[in-house]
Amino acid sequence: MDKILGKFDGIIYSAFRAVAGFLFMQHGIQKIFGGLGGTMAQSYASMMGLAGFIELIAGILIMVGLFTSIAAFLSSGLMAAAYFLAHVPKGFWPVLNGGELAALFCFAFLYMAARGDGTISLGRTIRRG
Helix, strand or coil, rough: CCCCHHHHHHHHHHHHHHHHHHHHHHHHHHHCCHHHHHHHCCCCCCCCHHHHHHHHHHHHHHHHHHCCCHHHHHHHHHHHHHHHHHHHHHHHHHHHCCCCCHHHHHHHHHHHHCCCCCCCCCCHHHHHH
8 A cells, every 4th residue: 555645755754753752841831840741840960860861952852853863863772761760660551550652752762763864954954954
């Protein structure tokens, strides 16, 4: 069967990457600055503070498509760790333990780590000169 939107593959991937990075960055803003509904800023030296910095910086890099493979690989690992440390103790099934978003981010970022910056990205623009 032919791909329905196959000719738009690069554009759709770039939009997917940008939206996922934007959403991930917002979690960093909540943890680091206490903004966007975050209850309070986390201590920078804590595990949550470190996670917040990764979410903020990697989210921005993924969103603009710069060093996407590295940022996404790090983010995928962060989300895997978050899932197993914070969600699995509450139960096995992601829908019951609140871990759907962590699991989805983990595999979305793993895909991005394999795929890279994409068609529409800052990294590609810089490489072109």
